[in-house]
Structures are given as structure tokens and as C-alpha cells.
Amino acid sequence: AQIEKGGYDHFMLKEIFEQPDSLTDCLRGRLEPEAGILTLAGVEQNLSAFAQAKRIVIIACGTSWHAGLVAEYMIETLCRIPVEVEYASEFRYRNPVIGVGDVIIAISQSGETADTLVAIEKAKEQGAFIFGVVNAVGSSISRISHAGAYTHAGPEIGVASTKAFTGQLTVLAMMAMKIGKEKGTITAATYQHLIKELGQIPEKVKNTLAAHLKVKEVADKYADARDFLFLGRGYNFPVALEGALKLKEISYIHAEGYPAAEMKHGPIALVDENLPVLFVATKDAYYEKIVSNIQEIKARKGKVIAIVTEGDDLIKGMADDIIEVPETDELLAPLVSVLPTQLLSYYIGVARGLDVDKPRNLAKSVTVE
Numbered sequence: 048a049q050i051e052k053g054g055y056d057h058f059m060l061k062e063i064f065e066q067p068d069s070l071t072d073c074l075r076g077r078l079e080p081e082a083g084i085l086t087l088a089g090v091e092q093n094l095s096a097f098a099q100a101k102r103i104v105i106i107a108c109g110t111s112w113h114a115g116l117v118a119e120y121m122i123e124t125l126c127r128i129p130v131e132v133e134y135a136s137e138f139r140y141r142n143p144v145i146g147v148g149d150v151i152i153a154i155s156q157s158g159e160t161a162d163t164l165v166a167i168e169k170a171k172e173q174g175a176f177i178f179g180v181v182n183a184v185g186s187s188i189s190r191i192s193h194a195g196a197y198t199h200a201g202p203e204i205g206v207a208s209t210k211a212f213t214g215q216l217t218v219l220a221m222m223a224m225k226i227g228k229e230k231g232t233i234t235a236a237t238y239q240h241l242i243k244e245l246g247q248i249p250e251k252v253k254n255t256l257a258a259h260l261k262v263k264e265v266a267d268k269y270a271d272a273r274d275f276l277f278l279g280r281g282y283n284f285p286v287a288l289e290g291a292l293k294l295k296e297i298s299y300i301h302a303e304g305y306p307a308a309e310m311k312h313g314p315i316a317l318v319d320e321n322l323p324v325l326f327v328a329t330k331d332a333y334y335e336k337i338v339s340n341i342q343e344i345k346a347r348k349g350k351v352i353a354i355v356t357e358g359d360d361l362i363k364g365m366a367d368d369i370i371e372v373p374e375t376d377e378l379l380a381p382l383v384s385v386l387p388t389q390l391l392s393y394y395i396g397v398a399r400g401l402d403v404d405k406p407r408n409l410a411k412s413v414t415v416e
């Protein structure tokens with residue numbers, strides 16, 4: 048098993064550090080930044096289904112559902128198509144309004160999650176076009192979909208999803224770019240800009256992970272926390288949800304993720320000097336808004352940990368701890384901003400002496416409902 052872990056203590060850590068390579072694999076044969084080319088066969092062969100879609104419904108569970116939430120922001124921004132993101136388990140049991148002209152994107156690492164599988168079977172019967180964003184090649188969801196794009200992250204062993212999530216974000220970004228270009232809802236300049244930015248992502252992921260010791264330091268400081276709050280806005284709102292989910296899974300610390308502004312409607316009541324609040328606050332269109340949210344937490348004596356864009360002195364002056372990530376387009380920011388949350392959960396889980404690869408009560412693939 049030690050050999051399988053490639054010298055790492057756990058599969059989870061190995062998989063976190065594999066991300067520069069798994070994302071390179073995901074982009075291979077699809078993205079050529081120098082030539083300004085992006086090809087995504089599954090989308091290109093079905094461009095009219097996407098371009099004419101009245102709406103897109105994304106169906107997934109767990110971490111894959113969080114990737115879906117990021118995709119909602121990406122697709123609505125670049126393609127101007129309304130997007131709904133559904134928990135597969137809810138979608139399948141109500142009587143959803145779905146039919147011809149609707150495009151379903153099913154997101155799944157394993158391709159075997161029972162709720163997701165049944166949900167798309169149902170939508171398919173009702174005439175929707177099903178597109179799978181799946182990691183496991185040849186899995187049930189990939190077979191039942193009309194078309195799809197693999198994430199090519201390689202086998203993921205750790206129960207908590209890490210490299211599969213960033214692979215999903217990468218495929219979904221490429222989809223939104225392709226569809227937006229086809230529909231003419233983005234300019235050629237924006238399209239080229241995103242191609243260039245996406246090409247730099249594996250290197251930026253590598254640089255972010257190289258600073259892992261800073262995250263370990265923060266993890267050791269907060270490993271005894273009872274609760275944790277994760278806040279973000281815009282593209283980083285789903286990252287906050289994912290950060291909280293990961294921490295719960297791996298460390299058994301109670302954690303909640305919230306849109307940073309929505310915290311005033313509840314979670315702010317929890318804030319005192321014992322509550323760590325992690326802000327995912329990279330520089331984007333929401334930056335000034337999130338800075339005032341940080342001030343609201345500091346005014347109530349909460350401990351602020353902030354994931355920020357390199358060189359952000361303003362938040363550095365306000366937060367108790369900061370973790371820097373490289374600058375990128377806001378649409379791609381989750382690809383770097385999620386990495387410190389993965390490492391934080393891992394190091395806190397290890398500090399608490401837990402089995403991070405196999406947390407209690409969880410399964411890698413939930414094939415029963």
C-alpha cells in the first residue's frame with residue numbers, strides 16, 4: 048500500500064498533489080493555448096443541442112454538486128442560458144418539469160451514484176438530452192448519457208473527492224467557453240483570454256500546492272476547533288460549501304458553508320472569539336463586498352482565515368491568518384482557491400489522528416439510495 052501511495056502518507060494527500068498532472072491530462076488534446084485552440088468533442092458534436100437549450104439542468108450529489116454550482120455561474124455568464132443545479136436525490140423523487148429542449152448535465156466522479164443514475168434515466172425518458180461529466184471511464188452514467196466529456200483525473204481512492212473536483216471544474220469551464228463561443232455570447236477576445244488563463248492553471252495549481260506548509264501551520268492552529276464557518280461570494284461561494292463539506296468529512300469538525308452576505312441572516316449569531324471563519328476572498332468582482340464581510344466578523348471577534356490573491360495587503364492587515372493563491376480569471380479562481388481548503392481538511396484530520404482516507408460512515412461511491 049505504501050508503494051501505491053507513491054511515498055505519501057495517504058491517498059488523499061497523493062491525490063491533492065497529483066492535481067497539476069491530472070489537470071494537464073484533462074486539458075491534453077483539448078486545449079492548445081499557443082494556437083488559441085479549444086476542442087471538446089462531446090460538446091462539438093452536439094453544439095446545436097447546447098446552443099438551442101432553453102435551459103440547462105445540472106444533476107449531481109456531494110462534491111460533484113458543488114462543481115455544478117460553479118458551472119451555473121460559468122454557463123450563465125458565458126452562455127446566457129438559465130441553469131438550475133439539482134440534488135439528484137430530490138430531483139428523482141419529485142415530478143420535475145423536464146422534456147424535449149432541456150439539456151441535463153450529470154456530474155459524477157464514479158459514474159455509479161445511484162441517485163444520479165436514476166435521475167438522468169428519468170429525464171432521458173422524458174426527452175431531455177443527457178450530457179455526462181464523468182471520471183470513471185465506461186461507468187454506468189457515462190454509458191447511459193447521450194454524450195459526455197471525461198475528466199481524466201485518473202483513479203481516485205481517497206473517499207473525499209479532490210482531484211476529481213478540479214477535473215470537473217476544468218471540463219465545465221471548457222464547456223461554457225465552447226458553448227459561449229458558438230452562441231456568440233462571448234467575444235473572441237474573452238474566449239482567447241480564457242484559453243490562455245486555463246492553459247496556465249496546472250502551473251498555478253503546482254505553485255499553490257508548493258506553499259502547503261503554510262496551510263499546515265494554519266491547520267495545527269485550528270485543529271481543536273469545535274465549529275468552522277466557510278464564506279465566499281460568486282465563484283467562490285461553492286468553494287466555501289466544498290471547503291466546509293471536506294472539513295466535516297475528514298476532521299469531523301462541524302462546519303458550515305454560506306454565501307458571505309447571507310451569514311447576517313443566521314450564522315453570524317455563532318461568531319465569537321472561538322469561531323474560526325474561513326473566507327475564500329480572491330480578487331474578483333465581489334472583492335470589496337467580501338472585505339466588508341470580513342470586517343463584520345472581526346468586529347465580533349471571530350478568527351478570520353482568508354484565502355486571498357497573492358500580494359493582497361488589505362486583507363492581510365485584517366485577517367488572523369492568510370493563505371495566498373496565484374491570480375487568475377475569476378471564472379477559474381475555484382481551481383486554485385479550493386486547494387488550500389483541501390489541504391486544510393487533510394492536515395486537520397491528520398492532526399486529530401483520524402483515518403483521512405476512510406472517514407467513518409462514508410463511502411467512496413454511493414450505489415444504494
Ligand code: G6P
Binds near residue numbers: 108154157160409413
Ligand atoms: C460520495 C463521495 C463523495 C462524492 C459523492 C458523489 O458521497 O464520498 O466524495 O462527491 O459520493 O459521488 P460521484 O461519484 O457521483 O461524484
